[in-house]
Amino acid sequence: MRNLIFTAVLAAVSLFGLTAQATEYEAGKQYTELSSPVPVSQPGKIEVVELFWYGCPHCYAFEPTVNPWAEKLPADVHFVRLPAMFGGVWNVHGQLFLTLESMGVEHKVHTAVFEAIHKEGKKLATPEEMAEFLAPLGVDKDKFLSTYNSFAIKGQIEKAKKLGMAYQISGVPTMVVNGKYRFDIGSAGGPEQALQLADFLIAKERANAKVGQ
Template sequence: MQASRRLFCTAALLACPGIAAASPAVPAGVPREGAGYQALPDPQPTDSGKKIDVTEFFAYYCPHCYTLEPKLADWVRKQGDDIVFRRVHVPRGAAVAAQQRLFYALESLGLLDQYHDKVFRAMHVERLPLVQDEQVFDWASRAGIDRARFMEAYRSFGVQAKIRRAQAMMEGYRITHWPMVAIDGRFLTSPGMVAEAGQVSGMEALQGTLRVMDALVARAKADRK
């Protein structure tokens, strides 16, 4: 495992927008609102039916999203059919636009499961910038994706609609930093929130986030009974 995935230090937590240093401790046991998670003042609609909606807001460039990814993927697998999981690639200006289009192009082509980790690796291990369209096209071609087919999806109205939807969701969920995870359209948690609440960092913050997610999924299930 790469050292960058093992280290999630307080200094790193300060790098992404809106993530602050640690403060008062969070008690053990079931988390309380404001200590590791927040309740949305305006719950957002979900279309997951009887299952619990879990949405990650992330960006490919973000080192904390890269660090969280393998732990989050394991957590999602363990949930089985209890949840519906999706990702939303957040917008952040021209420098991130190509990466956001890359994500939604892969999703529209049905290739996201196959290539999602490879994009993270390209950026954080191979140090490819992927900030310009041609850089993204070159990467896709080298990765084995038909260049013309990918370019068509990348520039499609469908991908543009997904980008507009991502912006609307970011505003509706009041996303201030990332990675951030929404549970049942009602709750938000993140390693940054857990770090603030519990005076922890690194793997403790990651594991704490997953525990909060477990508790929020359980609460969402209980509320439906």
């Protein structure tokens, strides 16, 4: 009986906290609720997607804030980086990211790629230039080039394009929670505020899932 009361109190406190936060966040202001939800990549988990471009200074500036947050997310949350594909060099850099991710080395060189573009002035606009840059970081040149030009990566590019269209993004960095809620740093009020909003929407989805059980 005591356990039941304690559980009920916890539920009430959680609901109160979510309600209190809800007064600060409103669909149409800090975030947009998508009219057609987009399926998540891992059903059963709350998905948080960060859409970015390696050439975007705002995405680069967001890195020191979003990375520690993403590393501490609970087990029921799945964090995904997705390159925005708006054509030209956006697509080239997106293909770079998808290649690194496919090779399983993205987590090792992701920051270095950002710094090469924004601190060292590298363009990384051709696969050959990318391969030369990545080789000293332990990425095999031949494997990188063959993967970059592979049919599998072309399929991933098309998938990324379709997701960007489904999310109805117009710029980066943009975040999407569980395929339902889209927002950017500007609408949220800043980098830290964007992650607070993400936390709120994660809690909202977690509460919705419990109600539906």
